[in-house]
Amino acid sequence: MSTASVLTGALFIDLGEGREDKGTGRIRWSRPPRARYECLRCGTTEGPVTGARDVAAFVATIRTTHPTRCTTTHEGARAA
Numbered sequence: 001m002s003t004a005s006v007l008t009g010a011l012f013i014d015l016g017e018g019r020e021d022k023g024t025g026r027i028r029w030s031r032p033p034r035a036r037y038e039c040l041r042c043g044t045t046e047g048p049v050t051g052a053r054d055v056a057a058f059v060a061t062i063r064t065t066h067p068t069r070c071t072t073t074h075e076g077a078r079a080a
């Protein structure tokens with residue numbers, strides 16, 4: 001476990017259930033992937049987003065995009 005990063009939010013990822021269609025090579029989702037992010041600082045929930053592509057993009061960017069709109073950045077930061 002890493003202790004280097006500060007936990008500021010919780011990322012929930014549901015990989016869903018899908019099976020590759022042998023004929024088309026595409027995945028048929030019986031339960032599509034979804035993801036959501038809950039910020040522990042401002043209490044905002046982002047998402048959920050659904051779909052493999054959207055989930056991948058969301059997971060890759062949310063930790064950098066949320067802080068740009070996190071409402072607690074206006075509060076006085078707790079100095080170390």
Ligand SMILES: [Zn+2]
Pocket residue numbers: 039040041042043044066069070071072
């Ligand atoms: Zn926030």
